[in-house]
Amino acid sequence: MLVPMELHSLTQRRGYLSPELAIGWQIGKYVAEFFDGLEEVEIAAASGDDAALALSHLIRQHGHPGQVIVPETTRPWNFLFYHLTTGTLLSFTLIRPRTRLPQEIRDLEPNLSVDNPAVVEIYQASLDLLVKSIFSQPVTNFCQISKVRCRRLLAIENGNQRTGCYRCGRPTPVRKAWDIEGDICCPSCSGLEPAWYTYH
Secondary structure, eight states: OOOOHHHHHHHHHHTSOOHHHHHHHHHHHHHHHHTTSSTTEEEEESSOSHHHHHHHHHHHHTTOOSOOBOOSSOOSSSEEEEETTTTEEEEEEEOGGGTSOOHHHHTTGGGTTSSOHHHHHHHHHHHHHHHHHHHHSOGGGTEEEEEEEEEEOOOOSOTTOEEEOTTTOOEEEGGGOEEETTEEEOGGGSSSOGGGTTOO
């Protein structure tokens, strides 16, 4: 199987090429092309698996100064990217039937540790086929992608003025509110990671 040259060194160090590595790499390349680079992009992943590792590897190659954030609580997406210059938020939600092995193949996993080369061969062939599929198809075939524009409200002289959050209704200081596609939201409802609130 042909592996992208930039990813090859990572797979050599890991000793394997997993579907998650392929997913992270493909999504990262998509985002890099969408934003013409990753230097101004903040990244979060719902879990610290091989996909997050692939993204970390990729952003270092693009001169990104930060790291991939892995939140401690559940998120409605698998990957989130925030472009600082344009205020664009891209979220990716995996279409699970297209990014994991079929159930009948996953059922073989308990038998992989025993001396059963036939089962290992079947499992490995399915794994290779899945990785090849992820590399050969557009990201839009195995992810749902959502794009949102975010911007901070303009600062005003009266810093104590408050506004109601469109989504949760809580009163929010205007200086902390966000305009999310025309909806005025508190930071918690903005969809941004807390570490990104201060960027504007």
